[in-house]
Amino acid sequence: MLLEVPEVTESQISPLAGYTIGVTAARRADELGALMERRGATVLHGAAIRIIPLADDSDLLAATTNLLEGGPVDFAVATTGIGFRGWIEAADGWGLGQRLLDVLRKADVLARGPKAKGAVRAAGLVEKWSPESEASAELLDYLLDVGVEGKRVAVQLHGEPLREFVEALRSAGAEVVEIPVYRWTGPVDPGPLERLIDAVLAGQVDAITFTSAPAAASVLETADRLGRLEPLLEALRERVLVVGVGSITAGPLTSLGVPVVCPERARIGALVRELAVTLPQRAVRLSIEGRDLELRGQAVVFDGELRPVPPAPMALLRALAATPGRVLSRPALAGVLRRHSGREAGVDEHAVETAVGRLRAALGDPSLVQTVVKRGYRLAVPLA
Known part of the structure; x- marks a missing residue:
């Protein structure tokens, strides 16, 4: 007879033992894989994207130069700690670090969450405001309430465009300068990603994880190039557990009808904990x-x-x-x-x-x- 699924406890076999999980991340992939392996999983890596080094990113240099030469900045939005810190370090490497800090000191700096706030303070700046929810939507509401018509706003991105955020500010009359920190492109060697897709289609992968929307889009684009998009979507919809670090990351998948499980907090540790609870429930x-x-x-x-x-x-x-x-x-x-x-x-x-x-x-x-x-x-x- 079939039994009800019991609650997983620490005294049982490791919660992810016997499961194979695909990791599509590029940055912190080893850390993510280690967290899963610690819980018993077998991990298959197939990086879906490649991060362009900040010091070599001509787009970031151009955006920083535009910010410095275009006049005073009224608001600066720091969305992530690692992104803001990397931007300051890259600017310093180009000999623009002090100029950038001088401009930002005269602006109202808004930090999306604790890590962004920490990076702002580490740079010798003080944030004007930070939302308790750590949500971009609350940041946007704050800016619109304060009023941005005729104001110049710098928005530090982190690999993913904030189209609705930026367009709302522009519609309200702001001049928005987007700072594209950590841009992503396809992997140098697509072989591991192609093999991961093959393993998913062969039924050898039980769950697949995503930590960025570009990685999700890259997996879909790669499958389409290989002529395997529809079989992949079928597997992700019906058989493979798909876990994303947050709703923005899940976007390219959910738009195609793929159900994605996300933790309450957009952190890789929370992602692994969610995986360790949800996957055994499917046994x-x-x-x-x-x-x-x-x-x-x-x-x-x-x-x-x-x-x-x-x-x-x-x-x-x-x-x-x-x-x-x-x-x-x-x-x-x-x-x-x-x-x-x-x-x-x-x-x-x-x-x-x-x-x-x-x-x-x-x-x-x-x-x-x-x-x-x-x-x-x-x-x-x-x-x-």
Whole structure:
């Protein structure tokens, strides 16, 4: 019989053990992967973007020069700590650091959150105001309430354009200077990302994480270039858990009907905690003759022991677990293998027998998968 999903506790096997998770991040990818591995996950890296070094970014230099030469600045918006700090350091490297700080001291500096506030103060500046919500929307409301008509506003970006924010200020009569800190482009080597997409389509990835909207857009663009966009969207909509660090990051995916889980706080630590709670809740749990069997992404937990299961046998196990105790015919299970492998040739009843043998070996108890003569196979679960 099917069991209710129990609450995951620290005393159990690591919450992400048996799951394979894709990481598309470029910056802090190793840190993100390590947090997942610490919780038992297997991690596949496929960086979807490349960060252009600040010192080499001609667009940032041009925007900074424009800011300095275009007249006084009335408001300066710091959206992220690392972005604001990087901007000041890059300006210093170009010999413009002191001029930039002098201009910003005469402006009302607004900091979106604590990290941005810390970077502002580290630069020797004092913020005029910072929203408790850490939301750009509240920053915008503050500026519109104060009034920006005829004012010059510098908005420090962080890889993602703030189109609605900027357009609202311009519509209110402000001159907005966008400071594009940390611009992103496609990866130098697309191979790891292409292999990650292949793994998703092959059913070898249980969850995929995104920490920026450009990374999400890059994954979709890469899949489209490979002619695999629709199969990828189907996998992300129906089978793979998609986790984004925030709603802006999720935008390119949700606009195409892909459900995205986001933590309450837009932090990578919160993202991993959300993943460690949500992914185990999707596990299938069965009781077979008083023994617990839990189907995780690429493994099972049987009698409290984690047992890896190869992809094809796992596909059969999931099919059998979908109707526990009922017989599935060999032709039906051959169809499961064909859908799993994406090919028709070489997938017959003999392939089913081979996969069942491998499944029994992986489970460590052949009696769990029973042969029903001339009919097929079933899990050893009593029918209700």
